[in-house]
Amino acid sequence: xxxxxxxxRWGVRRKIIVSDVSxxxxxxxxxxxxxxxxxxxxxxxxxxxxxxxxxxxxxxxNGQDIARVARKALSRHVAFVQQSAATDTNVSxxxxxxxxxTPHRSALAGWSEGDEAAVTDALQRVGMTSRRTxxxxxxxxxxxxxxxxxxxxxxxxxxxxxxxPTNHLDIHHQIEILRMVRDLDLTSVIALHDLxxxxxxxxxxxxxxxGQIHACGTPExxxxxxxxxxxxxxxxxxxxxxxxxxxxxxxxxx
Amino acid sequence: MPASxxxxxxxxxxxxxxxxxxxxxxxxxxxxxxxxxxxxxxTVFLSVTNELGLTGADIPPIEQSVVWNLRLSxxxxxALAGAGLALCGAILQALLRNALAEPFVLGVSAGASTGxxxxxVLGIGxxxxxxxxxxxAGAFAAFGLVALLSNGATSGPNHTILAGxxxxxxxxALTSYIVTTSGNAQQARDVMFWLLGSFGGVRWPDFQLxxxxxxxxxxxxxxxxxxxxxxxxxxxxxxxxxxPVARIRLVLFAVTALLTATIVSMVGAIGFVGLVVxxxxxxxVGPMHLRLLPASALTGAIFMVVADIVSRIIATxxxxxxxxxxxxxxxxxxxxxLYRARPQA
Numbered sequence: 073x074x075x076x077x078x079x080x081r082w083g084v085r086r087k088i089i090v091s092d093v094s095x096x097x098x099x100x101x102x103x104x105x106x107x108x109x110x111x112x113x114x115x116x117x118x119x120x121x122x123x124x125x126x127x128x129x130x131x132x133x134n135g136q137d138i139a140r141v142a143r144k145a146l147s148r149h150v151a152f153v154q155q156s157a158a159t160d161t162n163v164s165x166x167x168x169x170x171x172x173x174t175p176h177r178s179a180l181a182g183w184s185e186g187d188e189a190a191v192t193d194a195l196q197r198v199g200m201t202s203r204r205t206x207x208x209x210x211x212x213x214x215x216x217x218x219x220x221x222x223x224x225x226x227x228x229x230x231x232x233x234x235x236x237p238t239n240h241l242d243i244h245h246q247i248e249i250l251r252m253v254r255d256l257d258l259t260s261v262i263a264l265h266d267l268x269x270x271x272x273x274x275x276x277x278x279x280x281x282x283g284q285i286h287a288c289g290t291p292e293x294x295x296x297x298x299x300x301x302x303x304x305x306x307x308x309x310x311x312x313x314x315x316x317x318x319x320x321x322x323x324x325x326x
Numbered sequence: 327m328p329a330s331x332x333x334x335x336x337x338x339x340x341x342x343x344x345x346x347x348x349x350x351x352x353x354x355x356x357x358x359x360x361x362x363x364x365x366x367x368x369t370v371f372l373s374v375t376n377e378l379g380l381t382g383a384d385i386p387p388i389e390q391s392v393v394w395n396l397r398l399s400x401x402x403x404x405a406l407a408g409a410g411l412a413l414c415g416a417i418l419q420a421l422l423r424n425a426l427a428e429p430f431v432l433g434v435s436a437g438a439s440t441g442x443x444x445x446x447v448l449g450i451g452x453x454x455x456x457x458x459x460x461x462x463a464g465a466f467a468a469f470g471l472v473a474l475l476s477n478g479a480t481s482g483p484n485h486t487i488l489a490g491x492x493x494x495x496x497x498x499a500l501t502s503y504i505v506t507t508s509g510n511a512q513q514a515r516d517v518m519f520w521l522l523g524s525f526g527g528v529r530w531p532d533f534q535l536x537x538x539x540x541x542x543x544x545x546x547x548x549x550x551x552x553x554x555x556x557x558x559x560x561x562x563x564x565x566x567x568x569x570p571v572a573r574i575r576l577v578l579f580a581v582t583a584l585l586t587a588t589i590v591s592m593v594g595a596i597g598f599v600g601l602v603v604x605x606x607x608x609x610x611v612g613p614m615h616l617r618l619l620p621a622s623a624l625t626g627a628i629f630m631v632v633a634d635i636v637s638r639i640i641a642t643x644x645x646x647x648x649x650x651x652x653x654x655x656x657x658x659x660x661x662x663x664l665y666r667a668r669p670q671a
Contacts, residue, residue: 118562123562123565123566143568143570144568144569144570146568147566147567147568148568152566154559157559157560157563158559159558159559159560160425161558161613162608162613163613167612167614168558171555171556171567172567174552174553174555174556174567174568174569175568177552179549179550180549182336
C-alpha cells in the first residue's frame, strides 16, 4: 500500500513541531526518517500512522484519507512499533503477540485458526518461536523489541511504522531487525538515528530539520558531507561502499 | 506462576468458574446458617425453597424469617458488593496501569463520605434512604470533579490518579470540617462506623438494585475486555491496535464510578477487596481480561461473604466493621501471594 502525506502541520500550543510536510511512499518501499533530536521524526511518524490528528493537511493510505477511516479498520492494515514500550503486567511472549490480533477480532469472538497461524508465523519471522511461553519480564531489550515487531506482524499489516526500533540493541540485533523489515513484503517507514544503517537498509531517506523536510532521495543523493554539516553539525567523509548506491559515512574525530 | 492455568483453554476456565460458583453458594449458605444463634443448613435450604414457593416444609416462622429477611439478603448483598468492588479494582488497575489502583482511587469514597456526613451531621433529609442518596450524590460529585480535572479522563493515567488524589483530599477535608464544626461525639462515631462499612441495614430492595447495577457493569466490562488487554503497553499502543482509547476510558471510568458509588452508598467504603482480589485472581488465571474479570468478580464475592461471616463471629456480642475484617483476613492471604509471586532474581 502507498502512503501519501500532504502539507501536514502539527504542534503543541504555540510550538510548531511538524511544519508543512508532504511526502509519498511507494508500495513495498522502505523509507528512512532521519534528523537530529527534536526534529519531529516521532511526531511525523505518529501523524502518518493516524495516532495524532494533524492541525491541517492530510494523510492517505492506499488512496484513502485516514481521518475518515475508523480506528479499528485502519489498524487492520497499519501497524505501529513504539520505541521500547514497557509494561509491569506479568504477560508471556505469546500473550503480547496475540494482542496483535485485536483489530481482527470482535468483542467476544473465539480464537480462530487464522489468529493462531498469524501468531505462529509472526513469532517464527522474528526467531522467537522457542520463547513462546517465556515471561515478558525475563526478556532482554533486544528480545522485547523483536516481540513487539512480531506483534505488529501478527496484525497482518500492509504498512508498518517503526519509531527507532533499534534503540538499545547491540549491532547484531540492529542489523537483524532492519534486514527483516526491509525483506518484509510491506511498505515501511522507519525513524532511525544511525545514518549508516539508514543508508544500508532504506530505499529512500527523508531528512527532517525543525519539523520540515530538508532533503529527500536515495541514500546516495541525500547523505552528502554538506548535508551532514548543515543538519547534524558534524564533519564527515562519505565513501562509496561495496553496495552500489549505499554510501558509507566516516565521522571525523575533529 | 502456574502457566498451566493461565494458558488453559476455555473449558478449563469454565470449570474453574463453576467450582468457584459452588464455593460461593456454599459460602452464602454458611453465612445464612451462622449467626447469634446457628440454624441448620437443611433448615436454611427449606426456608429458601418455602419462600420461593417450591416446598411447604414445616419450619419455625421465626427461623424462616431470620433466614429470608435478615441473613440471606445480607449474604447476597455481601457477595454482590465483593464482586463489584473486585471488578472495579481489576478495571482501574488496567486502565490506570497501576498496581495500586482500587475502586476508591478516583475519589468516589471520599465524596460518598462527605455526602453521608451531610445527612448524618447536618441533617439534610432524614432516614436511611436519604443517607444512601446523599452518599451516592457525593460520590458522583467527586467523580465529576476528577473527570473535569483530567479532561474527561483523557489525559493519561498519572494525571487521572493525581486528579483522584486531589478530589479525595478535598472531600476528606470537607468531611472533617463538617464533623468537627457541627458534629457531636456520637455523630463522629456514627460517621466513622459507617465509613468502615457495614452490612447491618441492608434488605431485599437493596439487593435488587445492586444486582441490576452489578450485572450491567459486568456485561459492559466483559464486552470491553479485549480492549482492556490492549492497554498493556499504554494508551498509544492501544490506539495503534485499533482501540478507541478515549471512549473506552470514559465509559469504563463512568461504569466503575456508578458501581462503586452504588456499593458505597449501601454498605460504606469497604477497603482492600478492590485492591487485592484482582491481584489474587491474576495470579491464578493470568492477566488477560476475558478471564480475569469474571474470576475477580467471583473471588471478590466469596471473599466478602467469608469476611462478613468472620465479622459476625470474631467478637462476641458485637459486629466488627467489615472493612477491618477484609484487611485482617486479606493481608496474610495477600502476603503469601506477594511472597510466591516475587520476581525470581
